[in-house]
Amino acid sequence: MFTAPAIADEILDLKKERNAILLAHHYQAPEIQELADVIGDSLELARAARKFSGDVIAFCGVWFMAETAKVLNPDRIVVVPDREAGCSLVDSCPAAPIREFRRAHPDYTIVSYINTSIEVKAESDILCTSRNAVRIVNSLPPEQPILFLPDRNLGGYVRRQTGRENMKIWQGACVVHDTFPARRLVEARLDHPDALVVAHPECPESVLALADFVGSTSAIIEYCAASGAHEFIVMTESGVHHSLHRAAPGKRFHFVANEHCNCSECPYMKLNTLEKLRDALDTLAPRVELSGEIMARALAPLERMLAVK
Ligand code: 13P
Ligand code: SF4
Numbered sequence: 001m002f003t004a005p006a007i008a009d010e011i012l013d014l015k016k017e018r019n020a021i022l023l024a025h026h027y028q029a030p031e032i033q034e035l036a037d038v039i040g041d042s043l044e045l046a047r048a049a050r051k052f053s054g055d056v057i058a059f060c061g062v063w064f065m066a067e068t069a070k071v072l073n074p075d076r077i078v079v080v081p082d083r084e085a086g087c088s089l090v091d092s093c094p095a096a097p098i099r100e101f102r103r104a105h106p107d108y109t110i111v112s113y114i115n116t117s118i119e120v121k122a123e124s125d126i127l128c129t130s131r132n133a134v135r136i137v138n139s140l141p142p143e144q145p146i147l148f149l150p151d152r153n154l155g156g157y158v159r160r161q162t163g164r165e166n167m168k169i170w171q172g173a174c175v176v177h178d179t180f181p182a183r184r185l186v187e188a189r190l191d192h193p194d195a196l197v198v199a200h201p202e203c204p205e206s207v208l209a210l211a212d213f214v215g216s217t218s219a220i221i222e223y224c225a226a227s228g229a230h231e232f233i234v235m236t237e238s239g240v241h242h243s244l245h246r247a248a249p250g251k252r253f254h255f256v257a258n259e260h261c262n263c264s265e266c267p268y269m270k271l272n273t274l275e276k277l278r279d280a281l282d283t284l285a286p287r288v289e290l291s292g293e294i295m296a297r298a299l300a301p302l303e304r305m306l307a308v309k
Contacts, residue, residue: 007274011035014281020056022277023048023069026217027239027269028060032277036060039243041218042068042114043129049073050306058281062087062268063288067118070288071295071302081276083286085268087115089202092172093150095119101147108145108168111137112301113154115174118290120149122297127305130154130201131216134161139308153178157201157208176266177202179258180235185210188233188256195254198223199235207235221247238264 012035015022023045024036033039038048042065049057049069057078059066062085070078098120102110112124113133121127128136137146137158146164148155150172159167180203189197189210198220199211208214213223217240224232225247231254234240238255245253255264280286 007278008035011274011278011281014278015058018056018281018284019054020058020281021048021052021054022058022060025061025065025239025269026221026243027237027266028272029239029270029274030242031274032060032272033239033242035274035277041129041131041216043131043216044218045069046072046114046129046302047306052076056281056284058277059288060272060277061085062266064090064115064117066288067290067298068114068121068302070290071118071121071298074290074292074295077284078288079280079284080286080288081273081280082271085271087268088175089113089115089150089172090117090120093117093120093170095123098123098149105145105147108147109140110147110149111140112149113151114305116150118294118298121301122294124301125304126308127301129216129305131219132305132308133158133201136305136308137162137164137167151202153204153208154201156205157214160205174202175260176237176258176264177235178204179260180204180207180256180264181259182206182210184256185233185235188254192231192233192254194229195231195233195252196227196229197233197235200237203235211235217243220244224248224251224253236264237266237269239266239269 022036024033024039046068050072057069059080066078066080110124114129146167149170152171155169196212198213221243231252233254
């Protein structure tokens with residue numbers, strides 16, 4: 001229903017020819033999700049990349065997710081349809097001050113959200129995603145001083161959930177989630193009094209305080225599908241709409257506009273298009289290329305995260 005047939009066929013042919021897998025985040029456009037072998041949140045996509053044994057990964061998400069897939073597949077080709085598909089959280093956290101912090105505070109454990117550059121990952125002790133952040137922090141000894149980076153909202157949520165006092169939080173933010181105003185959520189609740197509120201932990205505390213459920217994109221979809229409720233106000237990127245409809249047909253979902261774009265779309269995720277995906281599979285570019293040294297350093301905290309059940 002969503003797919004432009006000619007390009008879709010070209011992509012499927014190229015996928016076969018290249019022995020490629022297509023991984024897509026829930027925030028991708030529906031026509032891309034329709035062609036994907038795996039659709040998931042950042043943790044599920046990292047796990048899927050780790051299992052892959054073909055030749056090419058076409059990563060329809062943002063660059064840091066593709067870098068993660070490359071670290072797990074150093075000898076395979078990883079392409080992203082648009083090289084500019086970045087992330088405001090990655091931009092908010094350069095590696096130099098983290099390196100300096102590490103030197104000055106060798107007693108701290110650095111817990112990095114997967115939404116970081118490869119250079120920041122290489123300075124980290126363990127990674128986390130929005131799905132497992134609470135579990136990852138709880139896996140560390142209770143008295144361990146922690147630097148959590150880069151998302152202030154996810155960090156605050158984790159601190160409240162774990163009760164960790166000894167946790168410094170980097171003050172980065174997601175341009176999409178951090179600009180959802182609680183005021184608009186209150187209005188949406190007045191418009192839809194029967195709806196439950198589900199929110200991604202990158203939203204501000206004032207929004208999370210009003211949520212019936214807080215979780216990663218996949219956790220939100222699972223919650224809405226399993227819930228007895230039929231109507232939800234969804235505080236995350238509107239690309240999840242497609243997966244929500246597939247997982248919970250017949251239920252109703254309302255999105256709230258943020259103050260950044262007066263919409264709920266991630267400007268980076270939406271740079272990927274079917275045409276660019278076709279070209280990426282055809283030319284095998286833009287391709288993630290990383291030095292063996294940086295991949296080895298980033299792999300250690302990534303593997304530590306994946307080992308936490
Ligand atoms: P997930 O961990 O839910 O995939 O979220 C990643 C992300 O970039 C949210 O904005
Ligand atoms: Fe980054 Fe926010 Fe876009 Fe997620 S939604 S990729 S955190 S800018």
